[in-house]
Every structure is written in structure tokens, then in C-alpha cells.
Amino acid sequence: MSNDREAKSYEQLFILFSAKVEKVIIRTTFFCIIVLICVQLLLQIPYIRKHFTRVEPLEGKPYMTPQNGKGERY
Numbered sequence: 001m002s003n004d005r006e007a008k009s010y011e012q013l014f015i016l017f018s019a020k021v022e023k024v025i026i027r028t029t030f031f032c033i034i035v036l037i038c039v040q041l042l043l044q045i046p047y048i049r050k051h052f053t054r055v056e057p058l059e060g061k062p063y064m065t066p067q068n069g070k071g072e073r074y
Contacts, residue, residue, distance in 0.1 A: 043049045050056050 043052060
């Protein structure tokens, strides 16, 4: 009988522990997604992109949005 009670208390402790771990994992995931979106938005600004990336100065032509309506770069 005491073995059955110990198993139930272990299960309850495990459920509490796993709930806390799940909360931490979910919060960390949301935080990483928000940081990823913010960094991607910052990289859309040419001045910031120039300082954040190492590849940008090595490119032959700087990235520019299309000036004509067809979406082609010159």
C-alpha cells in the first residue's frame, strides 16, 4: 500500500516538474521568435545591415529596392 502511495506522489511531483519545465521552454521559444523577428526587421534598414553583416561590404552592388514597377534591379 505504501508503495502505491509513493508512486502516486512521484507522479504528482513529476507532473509539477514537467509543467514548470514546459513553461520555461515555451517562454524561451517565444522569446527567441520575438528576437528573431526584431533582428530581421532591423536588417531591413541599410545603415544597420551595413554594420551587422560582414558580407554586405563584400557584395558587388548594394541591395536596393526596385525603382521601376517591374521589380527588376539595375
